[in-house]
Every structure is written in structure tokens, then in C-alpha cells.
Amino acid sequence: MNAPPGNTLSLNHPALDAPALARLVAKAEVGAPPPDDDGPLYAPRRKIYPQSVHGTFRRIKWALLLVTLGVYYFLPFVRWDRGPLAPHQAVLIDFPTRRFYFFFIEIWPQEVYYITGLLILASLVLFLMNAVAGRLWCGYLCPQTVWTDLFFAIERFIEGDRREHMRRDRQKWTLETWARKGVKHFLWLMVAWWTGGAWVLYFADAPTLVKNLATFQAPFVAYAFIGILTFTTYTLAGHMREQVCVYMCPWPRIQAALTDEYALNVTYRYDRGEPRCAVSKAKELHARGEPAGDCTNCKQCVRVCPTGVDIRQGADLACIQCGLCIDACDAMMKKLGRATGLIGYDTDINIKRRQEGKPGFVKIIRGRTVLYTALIVVIGAVMLYTLATRHDLLLAVIHDRNPLAVLLKDGSVRNGYTLRIINKRLQQREFELSIAGPPHTRLAIVGTVPREDGHLVVEVGPDQTREVRATVTHKGPEDVYMAPITFYATDTASSERTSATDHFHGLEEH
């Protein structure tokens, strides 16, 4: 038997009534045959020829495909004016200057925690989607799904829909078959190449890079990455397809462990579908007053499935829950004049309840959905707050570790510090440095002469940091053992001020 890969069996399966189970158990107890180690080392791949389908979910998938791919392919060309000192690309990961630009947001390397926060939010949204309606990500948004969908569309356009394609593959290959395959692979490679090309545009000024790529002036690394991503896109979306979901991706496994019985899933409503029988047989059974299911065993749901599973066998690791079987089944039911929704977003609990004559229900608000939503709101709010209130002037201070304190000739004690002034504004600024610490202390900046008014002023370039060495000398009647000290950097033009605290150490011997 050819079982779908990674098949898991639901014990709610309609075929498993008590006598059937008893038979299975009896069969299993017959006794184990001797080990068979001569079997094949691998499972042969079943080529899947998904049939095209029309309906609500197909339309949703087309719309999402256009939006997601549109964003991916064209976002690098969106411009954003940041003045003469910064790039004009709305989204840019600028490795040489170590900046990440996202519209009005500029991220420095030390602010990578925002990316961490985004990743945490992304995983929580994934969990929430899963708690509400199963593998929404897999079915509609995952790049593997979206690109595979696009590659299927190209394949159907060139090689025809399921029947035509299968027939051509089965027959002796003619010149036309070869030509069609050639055109298909060429188009696939073009899409893959454009995908790789769009990727590198996020790392440099897009229009310039496009020009340089076309005139062979672009750096080797750009061509190399386009090559790598062309290869991966072509291989994963054109050839590996459902194998990625079944064998490579960890999410189906994690998803199966995270889900619960209330999550909506693409479900075959076996309470309505069983026993399966042809239309004429159903009429006959109805006439006799016997039960007949709505499923005619037309297998449309299996034929349209991009991963080749039979949804009627229950939840499956390989099922990405894209909803195309719903569209296929609904179309068939409409033709037969039966109610749609034999396959739909539902839960096993509801099926059981309907079998018992109780009404179904959908329980969206549960402990986990509330928790995920709350976490998303809290983390999102914290991130927004820190982003909105972050300063474009920062000061960091590190006390010398060795020596902690230095005795000077006149008996005064000096501490050394390294100060780093961070100017995130896109203009040169002047900062006055000052301290508030124990009495009788004096600040000096190595290499900086105080101005006439006694102020210590250092300049920091636009969107830059500057490190200066500071010394604080204490000379007073009382020795200081250890006291807190605060450094201030004040913008001489705007009086914007920031501070950093550390300690002033005395000498141990004193």
C-alpha cells in the first residue's frame, strides 16, 4: 500500500468503529513475521499533478500571492527621503555602514534587540494563528507555499492541467513535450532568477545595483547570492515542493505539538459524508430509508491537493491546510445541488457533537488565544514605546579597570573613563561634557582644551559615534572611598541632554 508520507491516523476516523478496531487488533496479534531487511532504502517519490481549482480559497490565495510577492519584488524600489547624508531607500540593510533603514526608522547594530522583538512577535502571531485556525501560515503565507503555487501556475499554463499533463508525461515524449518542458523550466528559472535578484536589492541602492548588475559592474558577492537564491528557489519551488513541508520543515511537527482540540482545521465532515456512495446509490438508499453520505468519492479533493494527501483520512502532517480541497468539494456539491461545506474549517469536537445531535460551536476565546493576544499586545506596546521614546543622543561610560584609581604627585586621586557619545541625528553636533559627582572633583578630556568659558566641548559627526578619554580628579580635604558619578553630554545648540552613571574610586591605601 502506498500510504501518504508522514500519515498520522486520527482515532476519530469514521472507519474505526468498535468491531473494526477489534478486527485490527486480532490481525495484529497473529504474530510477527521475521525481520525484512531487504526492503528498499528509500521511498519512491509520487509525482503530484494538482488539478486547477476555482473558488473562495483559491481567490484568497491568488490575492495573498499577489500582495506578498508584490511586496517582495518591488519594495526595494520604494524611495524615502532622508536628506543628503543617508540613503534614499525605504528598506535597506546597509552592511558597510552598519545601519538598517525601514521607512522612518533607522536601526543601529546595538539596537538589534528590535529585530529580536520582531522575531518573538512573529512566533507569537504564528502560535495565535495556529490556535485559531491551524496551519494558516503553511496554507497561505509561507514562502514555500507561495512560490510553489506560482510554479504550479506556470506549469499548468505551459504543460496543461492535471489530465493533459499526466497524459503527455505517460506517452512517448514528442518534440512538443520536450519543448513545453523546456519553456516551463526556462520560465521557472526566470522567476527564480528574479527572486534572487530582488533579494540582493535589499542590501544596496536598488536602482544603482540594477544598473551595475546589467552592465556587469556589480560586486561578485551580488552575482553569487543571485546564483545561490536562483538555485534554491528553482529547486525548492520547482522540484522539492511538498517534500520541503513533509521532510524538511520543523513547523508541522511543532504545530502538531502546539495545537488543541478547539483549533479550527480544514476538516472532512464525515458525519455528513459517510457512508460514501455514488449519486444513484444514494437515491436508492434514501428511497429505502437507509443512511447515505454526501461524499460521492469523486476524489476531487485529492486531485487538487498540492501535497497529495486525502483530507478524508483526517489530520495529516503533510496537509498544509490551504483550503483548495474545500473549493473543489464545494464546486462538486453545487453541481449536485447539495449543500456546500462537506469539507470546511471545523473541529472533530463539532463532528462528534453533531453525531450526538447537539449543535456545533466555535470557541475562539480560549486560555491560549487570550494569552497569545495579551503577549502580542504587551510586547508590541513595549517595543513601540521604546521605539517612540528612544533618544538620538546617547552616552556610554566605561571606568578604567586597571588601574581603578591613580595617585597624583600632589596627593589628589584621579580616575580614568572611556566615554562614547552617540549622535544618531543626521547632522554634526557639539556636546558639552560635564559631571555631577563627589565634591572637589574636576573633569578633563584628553586631547580637548577647555573653551574660554571653561566648557569642555567635543564635536560628533552626523550619524556617528565618538570615543573620548575622560579623567576625573578629586582633590579635597576628605578622601573619597567610592562615590557615584554622573556624566552629562549636553547639545550646545538645543540643550538636549543625556547622562550615564558610574563610580569614582578612591585609593585603597588611603
Next chain:
Amino acid sequence: MAEEHQEHKEVDALTGTPTTGHEWDGIHELNTPLPRWWLWTFYLTILFAVGYWVVYPAWPLVSKATQGVFGWHARSAVVVDINQLKALRGPMMAKLTKASLAEIKADPQLLDFASAAGHAAFADNCAPCHGAGGGGATGYPNLNDDDWLWGGKLKQIEKTIEHGARSGDDEGHQGNMPPFAGVLKPNEISTVADYVRSLSGLPTEQGADLAAGKKIFEANCAACHGPEGKGNQEIGSANLTDKIWLYGSAKATIMDGVEHGHGGVMPSWEGRLSEPTIKALTVYVWSFGGGVK
């Protein structure tokens, strides 16, 4: 044989999957073989490993390892990397070589570069005696303070690094603290030690004869340390009136120093470090905060 196996082939009724025939405590192992591409990828990695053995150094032999047909060598790869780094630093290093110390100090970009280069060179060459941050130790001067035996101006620091002190370099600093054992009697050494402590305001022993100490000092010590004990950077004699003591301020320590003398050695770095490295070190040490304008 195959038919026999077919006969015995057990299929799990629940999943429709054949079993391997292996059974543990009534649990049968389903036979869900890997996909073909996976298996081929696995074989490819084995092939890759064999190729790796051939082209790169891999197998240890008795006296050396197999060399690999690419001729790749970790040591020569490092040399290439270092040369690339040198080429990268080239323009700044050239600028540093040409610039005077005063010019380096005045140019923030050059000062940053020199400080970074000096930091690395200091950790490699100077930290063993002077400490990682130049904090010094007993007998090894603290480079952060404002007390300089041989002077704390940029030029003076550069000279000390270049030629050292008592280093055997003809251009290096000469002069040492001679031992007074035999010249001064033990009680005279004790008296002068009390007087020396009094110069910087340290408490003296009860009944110490400071006037007598002063006499001994003027007769024996003032020639180098000066009549007021303020030292002389020309000959590296210590300033005895400040609060900083290279060997310690305890009376016993001072007496020991007078009796046996001192002559710590700062090695000469000329020829061992390049000219720009010595410049970078000079600027770095100067910027510890004790440097004199």
C-alpha cells in the same frame, strides 16, 4: 527468497504502512523509508568528505600529515591574511609614519588610529611590566600618573620607549641610585630615611633627628635628587617630595633602597618595534591622562 519475504511482509493495518518486521514488546516498527533525494544527498556528503581528504591536509601520518593536492596551508593562509590587513592599514600607517607627534595629537582621526594601534602594541609589549592599563607595579612605574622619572612630554616619552633606561643602548637614559651600604652607617641611613619621609609630609619616627637627616641628605643625596629633593628628569632621579613612591614609602623600604640602591631597566625598543608603532605607543601612553603638554 523475495517471494518468501512477500509472504511474510506484514502491513500495519491502522496506517497501511509495511513494517520492518522488528518488534519490541509488541510494538512493531513501521517501515517509513527516507525519500530518495535524501539518500542521494547523504551519499553526496560522503563523496564530499572523500574529496575533502584529497584536496586538503587531512590524515595524520607518523611525522607529518597528508598535504592535500590544493597545497593549502593554515600558516601560509595567515600570512596572506596579515598581508591583506597590512595593505588595508597601509595609507593610515604611512600617514602615521610621516606625521610628527604634535600633528598626530591635533588630528582626531589620526589620534584614534594611533590610540588603537598603540593599545594593541601596549598589550603585546608593555603590559607584562606596566600592567594592562599602564597601572604599574612596585618597581615598574605607573604610566597614568603625573610623576615622570624621565619626563612626560610626547618627545620625552618617545625617547624613553625608543632607547629605554639603563638598557645598554648608548642613547638610552643613564644613571641609577647607587648603594650607600659602606658609605653611610646604618644609623645614618635610618636618619636620612626619616628626613626623606618628612619631605613629602609623611609622619616620622618619634625622636627622629630631621636636622641631622637634612645634613646627611645634603652631603650624599642632593647631588642627584636636588637640594629640595625634587629630583631631576635629566638623570631620572625621583622626586622625593611628592606622594608617589615607585618602591613604596615605608621607612624600611626607603632604608633598603638607600642601602642597596635601585636600577630598574626599561628595555630599548628601537629596532624591535617599527617607527610608527613607537609613535602610536607614545601617543597611547601620553593619553592615559598623565601626559604633559
